[in-house]
Amino acid sequence: MMENMKTDQKGFTLIEILVVVLIIGIIGTLAAVAVNAARSKARDATRLSSVRQTQSALEDYYNELNTYPPGSGLPLGDSTQSSCFGTNGFASNCSSADRTFLRVVSGSIDKGLEGVVTCGEPARNAFCYSMLESGLTYGISFELENGLPQVGLIAGINCASPDGMKAGACN
Secondary structure, three states: OOOOOOOOOOOOOHHHHHHHHHHHHHHHHHHHHHHHHHHHHHHHHHHHHHHHHHHHHHHHHHHHHOOOOOOOOEEOOOOOOOOEEEOOEEEOOOOOOOOEEEOOOOOOOOOOOOOOOEEOOOOEEOOEEEEEHHHOEEEEEEEEOOOEHHHOEOOEEEEEEOOEEEEOOOO
16 A cells, blocks of 8 residues: 655745845845945045044144145145144154144045046045145145035035135135
């Protein structure tokens, strides 16, 4: 006598497994996009903070010396020419300065930028400082990955000056 063999199916079908894998893939993709967007915004926040800190130091310099420091297309944060900011202006170190306004001048974070704001030799992404109108004003060209319409800044080239920050290149 042969007994009827009844097989109980336990486990998942191939279709069920593929659906689960697809759902996990979609969730992973959405999470990666969200994380990358958050990182991009964090880099922009760091860039803006660095530019504002430099602006504050430039105002302190101006209040003490009645002029802004010399420089044209100077890449801020460059270790050979502008890593420190004192009474002698931007320099590689502040050992000979009477007063230091900014011991560490921050440079731009390159990651995520398209390279539309470059200066220095060799040319590289940077916060580019220039004294204007014989020391009466200045411009710092900087680049952002994302626009910030609530403060009037755009993705791409922006300018910081004694009057604040604005979208577009410095004049």
